[in-house]
Amino acid sequence: MGKFAQTFLNWEVMAQYAPKILEGFWVTVQLALAVVIAGIATGLVLALARSFRVKALNLLIVAFVDVLRAVPPLVLIIILYFALPTVGVRMSGFVSTWLALSAILASFAEEIFWAGMLAVPHGQWEAARSTGLSFLQAMRFVVLPQAVRITIPPLTNRTIAITKGTALGAVVAVGEILYQAQSAYSFSYNPSPLTLGAVAYLILFIPVVWFGRWVETRFAWKR
Amino acid sequence: MILDVAGLHKSFGDLEVLKGIDLKVAERELVFVIGPSGSGKSTLLRCCNRLEEPTSGSIRVEGVDIMAPGVDINAVRRRIGMVFQSFNLYPHLNALGNVTLALRKVLKKAKAEADDIGMRALVRVGLGDKAKAYPNELSGGQQQRVAIARALALEPSIMLFDEPTSALDPELVGGVLAVMRQMRESGMTMVVVSHEMRFARGAADRVVFMDQGRVLEEGPPEKIFNEPEHARIKEFIASLNG
Ligand SMILES: Nc1ncnc2c1ncn2[C@@H]1O[C@H](COP(=O)(O)OP(=O)(O)O)[C@@H](O)[C@H]1O
Ligand SMILES: [Mg+2]
Numbered sequence: 001m002g003k004f005a006q007t008f009l010n011w012e013v014m015a016q017y018a019p020k021i022l023e024g025f026w027v028t029v030q031l032a033l034a035v036v037i038a039g040i041a042t043g044l045v046l047a048l049a050r051s052f053r054v055k056a057l058n059l060l061i062v063a064f065v066d067v068l069r070a071v072p073p074l075v076l077i078i079i080l081y082f083a084l085p086t087v088g089v090r091m092s093g094f095v096s097t098w099l100a101l102s103a104i105l106a107s108f109a110e111e112i113f114w115a116g117m118l119a120v121p122h123g124q125w126e127a128a129r130s131t132g133l134s135f136l137q138a139m140r141f142v143v144l145p146q147a148v149r150i151t152i153p154p155l156t157n158r159t160i161a162i163t164k165g166t167a168l169g170a171v172v173a174v175g176e177i178l179y180q181a182q183s184a185y186s187f188s189y190n191p192s193p194l195t196l197g198a199v200a201y202l203i204l205f206i207p208v209v210w211f212g213r214w215v216e217t218r219f220a221w222k223r
Numbered sequence: 224m225i226l227d228v229a230g231l232h233k234s235f236g237d238l239e240v241l242k243g244i245d246l247k248v249a250e251r252e253l254v255f256v257i258g259p260s261g262s263g264k265s266t267l268l269r270c271c272n273r274l275e276e277p278t279s280g281s282i283r284v285e286g287v288d289i290m291a292p293g294v295d296i297n298a299v300r301r302r303i304g305m306v307f308q309s310f311n312l313y314p315h316l317n318a319l320g321n322v323t324l325a326l327r328k329v330l331k332k333a334k335a336e337a338d339d340i341g342m343r344a345l346v347r348v349g350l351g352d353k354a355k356a357y358p359n360e361l362s363g364g365q366q367q368r369v370a371i372a373r374a375l376a377l378e379p380s381i382m383l384f385d386e387p388t389s390a391l392d393p394e395l396v397g398g399v400l401a402v403m404r405q406m407r408e409s410g411m412t413m414v415v416v417s418h419e420m421r422f423a424r425g426a427a428d429r430v431v432f433m434d435q436g437r438v439l440e441e442g443p444p445e446k447i448f449n450e451p452e453h454a455r456i457k458e459f460i461a462s463l464n465g
Contacts, residue, residue, distance in 0.1 A: 130303070131324070131373065132329040133328060145315045146314065
């Protein structure tokens with residue numbers, strides 16, 4: 001037991017590297033927020049674009065979305081970071097991780113929003129249009145508010161799953177929690193910083209998971 | 224003429240659902256449309272505000288050709304009230320919100336004015352006390368009356384009803400019909416697809432019988448119900464009563 005504590009809960013080592021982990025914590029927060037905002041907004045825009053039912057555009061959207069839902073996030077990050085520079089496109093680890101995760105979240109969000117819109121009965125459109133609302137007004141004031149309610153629980157779960165992928169940024173030297181913990185580990189030859197990193201993730205994501213739980217009950221649809 | 228439909232055809236792919244319909248509805252007239260299921264009654268109503276796009280023919284509302292290129296269809300639609308079999312109230316808005324949405328977004332009325340007009344419409348259908356209730360807190364009959372108020376609030380020149388009482392429990396039908404009767408008495412022009420024969424006998428100026436995408440016969444209710452020229456209609460009416 002003493003050896004275990006000495007290895008994983010070494011207070012000295014933890015105290016030494018805590019500032020680094022905290023630094024990583026804020027990077028993770030920034031990256032996660034940027035992914036959530038860009039991913040969900042783009043997903044919504046794609047779903048709205050799809051609702052105009054322009055064949056060529058919709059094929060494009062569906063292709064984009066299907067590919068991105070099939071690619072493992074790490075593969076996408078590595079392509080953006082390591083492969084694109086060979087054709088002259090260079091971006092930081094932070095940007096490539098942000099782009100990759102945002103695009104993937106956007107793809108899942110698009111599908112979720114689209115399913116939500118389709119779940120709104122056609123009669124809602126007809127009622128709205130029959131009173132003179134335009135397509136966009138009917139979308140904005142009648143269909144979207146209902147679609148979003150249907151959408152929120154699955155979207156919350158998917159968002160949590162994908163934002164946890166910010167840890168993958170460690171591979172391309174983004175100074176987020178895992179990266180800081182790992183480099184502290186390799187400097188100190190003691191895994192305690194990893195423990196600290198895990199705790200940092202819990203502090204960040206447990207409230208988010210609880211929020212997701214609350215949202216699911218709050219938006220349970222009563223008819 | 225408030226509504227003037229001439230030579231209306233509508234096909235869904237290869238299926239020709241309306242095969243040349245002529246229908247004129249004068250101001251303050253109540254025209255009742257009956258006919259077997261699948262004869263095209265709903266499609267006819269839905270063509271009148273272009274929820275369905277007619278294949279050919281002409282439709283005039285208050286003299287305006289609503290099929291003309293460049294016609295402002297949203298402006299036309301707010302002059303035509305529509306009431307659906309399944310109510311189609313907005314579940315995320317309360318009764319007053321349902322009634323005022325188009326007042327605010329289409330007619331651009333300020334909230335206070337829209338609420339005022341909306342309340343009067345709800346009072347007209349006997350639901351002044353339910354303004355704050357959400358659709359899932361209302362009975363089917365109350366929901367349909369809110370739907371009627373939603374259409375009425377826009378002061379349409381004609382109201383189209385597509386089987387407004389078919390989805391209702393029998394004990395709730397009377398309340399909706401009472402509202403429709405009162406609208407009729409106040410001079411609203413109405414086209415009603417329904418199988419409520421007693422209501423038709425009392426309130427309709429004219430009954431139109433549709434069969435397989437055509438108007439088979441039309442005339443005053445006594446004539447269509449008691450001595451139609453077509454045996455087909457007699458059978459149909461007997462089947463409703465039996
Ligand atoms: N959107 C549609 N697509 C294909 N067929 C349709 C559509 N709407 C109605 N129909 C067909 O048109 C015919 C007439 O339907 P409808 O107007 O609803 O008749 P009614 O209201 O008299 O029962 C039916 O055969 C129906 O299946
Ligand atoms: Mg019908």
